Amino acid sequence: MNGTISLFSAEASGPGLADLAGVLCGPGRMAGFGRTAARLSAVVDEPWRAHALARECRRRGAEAQVSAAECGRPLVRTPFRVDLLSLERRWCRGEGKVLPEGFRLDGGMLRLWALAAGSPQGNNYLLALDPEAPETYERLIAALAQLGVPAKVQRGEEALLRVTGRRRLLRVLELIGDAPLGAEAAWPSPVPVVRAV
Template sequence: MFYSVGVDGTISLFSAEASGPGLADLAGVLCGPGRMAGFGRTAARLSAVVDEPWRARALARECRRRGAEAQVTAADCGRPLVRTPFRVDLLPLERHWTRGEEKVLPDGFRLDGAMLRMWALAAGSPQGNGYLLALDPEAPETHERLITALAQLGVPAKVFKGEDSLLRITGRRRLAHVLELIGDAPVGAEPAWPSLVPVVRAV
């Protein structure tokens, strides 16, 4: 078992390396664009429409690391889509994250580094001297609670310039903490990772 050492010398029990990868980590995709769909009460699958093909490929690899095969295709809108097959072991995520046809945040939800890593892959990007995390614009009731979950993880975030579905994390110390929590970028996912050097990027 591995633990990350923070900038202040403390050991983080919430980093992506603190425990082995597991299906529970996929909740991080649901913090952003991910959606769960059930097949009766027998199985469920995770899907996410993302902005760039490399995000879909990276998410598919991370899903496979957690024992869930995933395919990359195109959504009806033409954007990249990553999707798992229906699986019995994804039912807990579906039950906790959906109410009827709506996506909800589970009661008592606690974010950790592994989930934050998946969120960054799905919907994170450096911008200026900060870092942006996209929320699901179709699940606005999750937004405030996700801000709270980030704060509990030691990563305070604010709504970015009136964009209700974008959160911004600023400050070198906070960005360094995010990097400690999520670990190194997977190959090809470097554009999504926080940077301690200001990055000029169109939003």
């Protein structure tokens, strides 16, 4: 990491509730309780991700619990909260998830997206997308490009955004800051990471 802090980095403005939108860029879901409260939840691949996200939620003033989803995978979920209503209203249309008009990604959001669904692979960094919200993909690519991180959709068993190249990976690191304890293996690395298949 270099000594300068980008205006868009996770450290620039400190943690805030708005950062939770980063979870919604990946697997996150919002649920409303009438018109009085809303909660954020995300089913993730590994238990450490759920615990790390719960800690990051708490840093932003939103308590979160870790449990198991019906599918057996780890689930992190906040309680219903009045202060999450604006997030739910911006990101939900009917039963679906939409990217809000004028959405701008920043380092805090990208940090939570990386925790929820990021992983290094060789000279790439992959960010999982929501398979139930394909209409968000192109706009998320545009949001990353505004941060100086060009990405492409990689399709396979799951849809992913792929960031390639040392300079771009260094930019992602600059934006999201140091890995939380236990998350190092999922953090971008400018040195290629070879994963066993």
